[in-house]
Structures are given as structure tokens and as C-alpha cells.
Amino acid sequence: MSLPELEQFLSWFQNSGGTIDRDAIGFKYFSSAEGGRGAVALKNIEKDQTLFTIPRYLTLSSKTSTLPEKFGHKIWKERALDKGWSGLILCMMWEDAQALNSKWGPYLETLPTAFDTPMFWSEKDLQELEGTSVVEKLGKEDAERDYHDKVVSAIQSRPDLFPPGTITIHYSLERYHVMGSRILSRSFDVERTNTDDYTGDEEMNTDADRSTGNAMDVDVHDEQAGKEDNSIRAPEDEEEDEEDGIDVSMVPIADLLNARFGSENVKLFYEENELKMITTKRISAGEQIWNTYDDLPNNELLRKYGHVDILPLPGGAKGNPADVVEIRADLVLSAFSSQSGTDAASSAERIDWWLEEGGDDIFVLETDYEVPEAIASLTRLLCLSSDEWEKARGKGKPPKPKLDSPVLDLIIIALQKRIAQYSSTMKEDEQILETKEGMSFNKYQAVIVRLGEKRILHTTLQRLQNLLAAEKAKSDNTQKRKPVSTFEGPSKSMKKARR
Numbered sequence: 001m002s003l004p005e006l007e008q009f010l011s012w013f014q015n016s017g018g019t020i021d022r023d024a025i026g027f028k029y030f031s032s033a034e035g036g037r038g039a040v041a042l043k044n045i046e047k048d049q050t051l052f053t054i055p056r057y058l059t060l061s062s063k064t065s066t067l068p069e070k071f072g073h074k075i076w077k078e079r080a081l082d083k084g085w086s087g088l089i090l091c092m093m094w095e096d097a098q099a100l101n102s103k104w105g106p107y108l109e110t111l112p113t114a115f116d117t118p119m120f121w122s123e124k125d126l127q128e129l130e131g132t133s134v135v136e137k138l139g140k141e142d143a144e145r146d147y148h149d150k151v152v153s154a155i156q157s158r159p160d161l162f163p164p165g166t167i168t169i170h171y172s173l174e175r176y177h178v179m180g181s182r183i184l185s186r187s188f189d190v191e192r193t194n195t196d197d198y199t200g201d202e203e204m205n206t207d208a209d210r211s212t213g214n215a216m217d218v219d220v221h222d223e224q225a226g227k228e229d230n231s232i233r234a235p236e237d238e239e240e241d242e243e244d245g246i247d248v249s250m251v252p253i254a255d256l257l258n259a260r261f262g263s264e265n266v267k268l269f270y271e272e273n274e275l276k277m278i279t280t281k282r283i284s285a286g287e288q289i290w291n292t293y294d295d296l297p298n299n300e301l302l303r304k305y306g307h308v309d310i311l312p313l314p315g316g317a318k319g320n321p322a323d324v325v326e327i328r329a330d331l332v333l334s335a336f337s338s339q340s341g342t343d344a345a346s347s348a349e350r351i352d353w354w355l356e357e358g359g360d361d362i363f364v365l366e367t368d369y370e371v372p373e374a375i376a377s378l379t380r381l382l383c384l385s386s387d388e389w390e391k392a393r394g395k396g397k398p399p400k401p402k403l404d405s406p407v408l409d410l411i412i413i414a415l416q417k418r419i420a421q422y423s424s425t426m427k428e429d430e431q432i433l434e435t436k437e438g439m440s441f442n443k444y445q446a447v448i449v450r451l452g453e454k455r456i457l458h459t460t461l462q463r464l465q466n467l468l469a470a471e472k473a474k475s476d477n478t479q480k481r482k483p484v485s486t487f488e489g490p491s492k493s494m495k496k497a498r499r
């Protein structure tokens with residue numbers, strides 16, 4: 001079973017040195033909730049079976065495209081096209097402009113030309129994501145700055161490579177975003193091997209070259225996190241890739257596989273000269289062949305891939321068990337300032353020290369509803385008396401993450417402030433989903449994302465409020481049990497009562 005639209009591509013793949021077990025794997029359209037176009041098992045397949053292999057020279061990256069060489073490696077670097085994703089995007093636009101003259105022509109034909117990701121949403125739809133971490137991570141402005149500053153001038157400098165008549169069709173800002181989104185939703189972080197030169201066509205069909213050495217995981221898809229996690233990644237991310245020995249690469253066939261939380265049944269492994277998709281469990285005939293995108297939370301799935309995972313959750317609700325919500329450190333600071341009546345500047349020294357010591361500036365709450373130790377430690381740091389703060393600084397150690405009443409009080413306020421950042425309540429979102437008739441797909445996915453975040457916030461908040469109540473009850477009991485007169489003298493509450 002296969003799709004007619006993929007036949008030319010599959011022939012190209014096999015004729016170019018790729019192998020695929022076509023008795024075991026086919027392609028078909030699943031429901032959109034299951035990923036649309038994807039791969040299916042045509043028979044029962046045992047664990048540890050290789051379904052297809054991709055020679056490294058068939059992967060498309062700025063190492064395998066011949067554009068940097070034609071452009072001149074030196075000038076490529078001078079124009080910083082080796083940093084960030086702009087160089088790879090330019091390679092992909094250029095390869096795409098060559099159509100079937102490109103080595104990857106039939107492969108490029110299989111790639112989507114439109115995306116449902118928030119990068120392409122209207123302002124109105126983006127407002128539905130208010131409060132979530134999606135919007136600030138889109139990186140649209142950074143991407144467009146790269147396009148205007150680096151890519152346009154590179155294109156204009158070489159009319160022989162980028163004929164002026166082709167620019168509006170193949171090198172527009174819109175095409176730049178499409179290529180960026182192809183990379184974001186389909187690329188793999190492929191670790192380099194010692195023999196890094198796998199660009200040449202002379203390597204085609206060299207079965208003897210294939211290593212039987214130890215297979216290792218290939219990091220699947222871009223997995224940057226935190227505020228630098230832009231669709232077009234910050235240059236420093238690419239520098240890290242350089243250091244880590246990773247090539248962000250498009251990998252034919254492998255990128256036809258969908259993924260769903262906890263469903264992985266195959267994984268991409270690499271060997272010296274090729275990548276191998278190998279089953280990680282037995283797959284029954286008719287089942288979808290699922291890769292993994294690292295079981296991302298819905299806010300990241302939506303931003304990178306344009307879909308969300310909706311599965312049954314413990315307690316009856318539906319959502320993504322991998323959901324997370326981010327709390328910025330400045331919200332903790334603002335909770336402290338409003339509670340203590342001080343301004344943020346008076347805590348600046350402590351915050352600077354916290355960051356210098358490597359403390360987090362974003363805390364991540366998960367569906368275990370635990371409070372990250374770092375948020376408790378930062379909160380305690382803010383609450384320390386001047387003497388205690390001097391001591392902590394002297395020792396070079398942030399305070400222990402103990403959840404006592406003052407700390408609980410402040411984290412509760414920070415969570416309440418975080419909840420207030422959304423423009424709708426959790427109840428409203430639940431009602432919106434009950435009557436979803438006529439709702440746009442973008443809005444539907446946005447509500448799923450923000451509801452997932454809010455559930456974590458509300459459940460964690462409830463837990464903390466219970467903990468605080470228990471803490472207070474404990475301290476009240478201790479006060480009550482204290483004898484009227486001890487060797488230390490009357491308790492504070494007794495003193496007060498006598499006045």
C-alpha cells in the first residue's frame with residue numbers, strides 16, 4: 001500500500017542508495033487527529049527490524065547542499081550564513097528553485113507548502129494564545145531580521161546563483177518562512193561522524209561503506225527549550241550545534257512518520273554512513289508506524305508542528321500528559337514586592353547573584369504538580385533577612401528549597417498572578433470546548449494548549465494551598481501546646497494576650 005503522490009519519490013530514494021522494506025511499510029492517510037499522511041505496517045513486524053535506511057549523503061543540510069561551495073565557503077562564513085538556520089534555509093530555497101535538477105528534487109516535492117503553525121496565524125488567532133509560552137517563542141521578528149540582514153544581501157550579491165527573475169517566486173520572505181517551518185517540523189539533529197564528508201555523489205550506492213558499528217540515537221527534531229527557542233534558532237544555538245557535532249538535516253522518508261505521546265514504535269539510529277529506522281517494539285499489521293518527537297507538551301507541539309496531542313488523563317479529563325507551564329522568575333519577584341511592599345530594585349542584588357550562580361529565570365511546572373526546587377529556593381532567597389542574605393552569599397549557596405509558610409504564601413501569589421495572565425478562565429475554556437461548533441481549528445488548538453497549562457497551574461495551586469493550611473494548622477497546634485511558662489519565658493502569643 002502506498003500513495004501515488006509518493007511513487008516518484010520512493011523510486012528516486014531507492015535508486016539513490018536508500019533502502020526500504022516495502023513489504024513491511026506502506027503510506028496512507030490516517031485521520032487528521034492521527035497525523036494525516038503517515039506510515040503503516042503492512043504486516044506484523046517484530047522488534048529490532050530495520051524498516052528503511054537513508055545514506056547520509058541523501059540527508060539535506062548545509063553540509064550536503066552544494067550551495068555553500070558554489071557561493072564560496074569563506075564568504076558564506078563572512079556573511080554568517082553558517083550561523084543559525086538562515087544558511088540552511090537559503091540552501092533549501094536554492095535546491096527548491098532547481099526543481100528536478102536538484103539532487104533532492106523528488107524529495108522536495110513531498111514537502112508541505114503551507115503550515116497550520118502559529119507562525120502563520122493572524123493576530124486575532126494569536127490572541128487566543130495569550131498567556132501561553134507559544135507567542136513569545138515564535139521568533140518571527142528574529143527570523144525576518146535574519147532574512148533581511150543576511151539572506152537578501154547574499155542573494156543580491158550573486159545573480160549568477162539567484163537569477164533576479166526567480167527571486168519573487170523562490171526567495172521571498174514567505175518562502176523563507178515556509179522553509180523555516182519545514183525545518184522546524186521535519187528536521188533531525190543528526191550527529192556527525194568522524195568521517196564528516198558525505199556530500200559527494202561518488203558515495204552513492206556504496207553498500208560496502210555501510211558500517212555495522214554501534215547504533216546510537218539520533219536526536220529527533222529541534223528540541224531547544226527556554227526563551228531562545230525560536231523557530232529560527234538564535235545563532236548561539238547553532239554554535240552549540242557546531243560544538244556538539246550536530247547537523248540540522250532534512251531526512252527523506254524518516255520525516256513522513258507522525259508521532260503521538262507515548263506511541264513510539266520506531267526510532268532513527270545512525271551509523272557511520274547511513275541512518276536507520278528500526279522498530280523499538282512489535283508492530284501489528286495495520287498499525288501506524290510512530291516516530292517520537294520527544295513527547296513534547298502541547299504548547300511546543302503547536303508551535304513547532306501545528307498539532308496537539310489529546311489523550312485520556314487520569315481523573316477523566318483529556319489532554320497531553322507531557323504538558324508544562326512556564327513561570328518566569330520576575331513573577332516571583334513581583335509577588336514578593338507586592339507582599340513585602342518593597343520595589344523590585346531593592347531585590348536586584350539578590351536576583352543578580354541568583355542568576356550569576358546559575359539560577360533559573362524560568363521555572364517549569366509539570367503534570368506531577370510538584371513545585372520545582374529552584375522556585376522555592378529563589379523565593380526563600382528573597383525572604384531572607386539582611387544577615388541571612390549576607391551569610392548565603394558568603395557561602396556561595398542559594399537557600400534550601402524548604403516549603404515553609406512564607407515561601408508557600410509567595411509561590412501561591414506568583415501562581416495566582418500567572419493565572420491572571422490568561423484572558424479567559426479555566427471554566428470558560430472548558431465551556432468553549434463543550435460547544436465547539438463553528439469554532440476555527442486554530443482557536444480549538446489554542447484553547448487546548450491554554451487549558452492544559454491552566455490545569456497544571458490550578459492543581460498545583462490547590463496543592464500548595466492545602467500544604468499552607470496544613471503548615472498553619474501545625475504551627476497553631478504548636479503554639480497551643482506550648483506551656484504558659486517555660487524556661488524561655490512566655491510565647492509571643494501569650495505576651496500578646498497579657499497586654
Ligand SMILES: C[S@@+](CC[C@H](N)C(=O)[O-])C[C@H]1O[C@@H](n2cnc3c(N)ncnc32)[C@H](O)[C@@H]1O
Nearest residue numbers: 033034035037185255256257258259260305307
Ligand atoms: C514529520 S511530519 C510527519 C508527516 C506528515 N504527516 C506528512 O504528511 O508529511 C510532521 C507533521 O505531521 C503532522 N503530525 C504528526 N503527528 C501528528 C499527530 N499526532 N496529530 C496531528 N498531526 C500530526 C503535523 O502536521 C506535523 O507538523
